[in-house]
Amino acid sequence: MAERGSYTPTYGTNVRANKPQQWATRQILQLLWRGAPRQAERFVEKVFFSPKSSPPSAEEQRWLDRGEPFHLRVHDKRIRGWRWGTGPGVLLVHGWNGRGIQFHRFIAPLIDTGYAAIAFDGPAHGASEGRSTSYFEFTDTVRALIEPDRGLDIRGIIAHSFGAAAVVNGLAHQELALKSVLLAPALRLRDMLMHAFDRHGIPPMIYERLIADYENRFGYSLQHDDPHLRLKDLRSSVLVIHDHDDPIIPHRDSRSASHGFGHVTLHTTHGLGHKRILTDPAVVEATMAHLLNPELRTADSEIPKSRYPFAISS
Numbered sequence: 001m002a003e004r005g006s007y008t009p010t011y012g013t014n015v016r017a018n019k020p021q022q023w024a025t026r027q028i029l030q031l032l033w034r035g036a037p038r039q040a041e042r043f044v045e046k047v048f049f050s051p052k053s054s055p056p057s058a059e060e061q062r063w064l065d066r067g068e069p070f071h072l073r074v075h076d077k078r079i080r081g082w083r084w085g086t087g088p089g090v091l092l093v094h095g096w097n098g099r100g101i102q103f104h105r106f107i108a109p110l111i112d113t114g115y116a117a118i119a120f121d122g123p124a125h126g127a128s129e130g131r132s133t134s135y136f137e138f139t140d141t142v143r144a145l146i147e148p149d150r151g152l153d154i155r156g157i158i159a160h161s162f163g164a165a166a167v168v169n170g171l172a173h174q175e176l177a178l179k180s181v182l183l184a185p186a187l188r189l190r191d192m193l194m195h196a197f198d199r200h201g202i203p204p205m206i207y208e209r210l211i212a213d214y215e216n217r218f219g220y221s222l223q224h225d226d227p228h229l230r231l232k233d234l235r236s237s238v239l240v241i242h243d244h245d246d247p248i249i250p251h252r253d254s255r256s257a258s259h260g261f262g263h264v265t266l267h268t269t270h271g272l273g274h275k276r277i278l279t280d281p282a283v284v285e286a287t288m289a290h291l292l293n294p295e296l297r298t299a300d301s302e303i304p305k306s307r308y309p310f311a312i313s314s
Helices: 019-035 037-048 058-066 100-112 135-146 161-174 189-199 204-218 227-233 251-258 281-292
Strands: 068-074 077-084 089-093 116-120 154-160 179-183 238-243 264-269
Touching (some): 019 037, 037 204, 089 100, 089 135, 089 161, 116 135, 135 154, 135 161, 135 204, 154 281, 189 204, 227 251, 238 251
Parallel strands (some): 154 179
Antiparallel strands (some): 068 077
């Protein structure tokens, strides 16, 4: 297992911890590890690798009802997806605890510009099968969807948070030149995960064993396939949009990762946080501009007030 990092970002997980809870969790897991190590791993897997998804809103459900459903199987899990429009596809990749329909504000603009919007619920998320999942399984799901033989004719990707991390890794491994927009991407995923384990009192001997099991099962390395390291391997232009005051994933991660790469542009927003970045008209406008003009890049900048030409419901 790779050495543990010293990075200490703000990071949201399914659980919240304080010092007494950390101590109690550590003591219980150490005892459990001695007598029933597999049960200790299952406990950590349930807490950290089992997402919680909210039901779709009324507006999101209306869009789901209008979509053309499809499914595929990835690692024996049935993955549910939806397509809107008939043009070349733009894949919409949600984050942890999310659903594909969270990108509903992008659907009409994509259709109006000749694209088809293609969303899916990741493994163990939303309507798809599974109780737990991982960065590696999410990566494989992205790779399955963008595979040319799949027939979805994917020409670009819009991804959020944890999903953006899987997109970077998937594109790097598939070696496909697809335009991409990464919204609040989790680029230093390994350090964030290590910090979350430590913050919640999970003994290293347990989480290192669990991650090693995932690496052996899926054929990836959390250290070498960390998104901020694979960003350099992408073969097309990348637009990163990140809010300056994001409370979940620090803006500085995107700022530091984007510097030094000529194919990566960072746009900074203000006041959107981590989730509202998915519904802001100016973000939709900047995303569409990048997809329509993939080689037009500027210096790192801030997104101005929206001038988006399409009607976007509030």
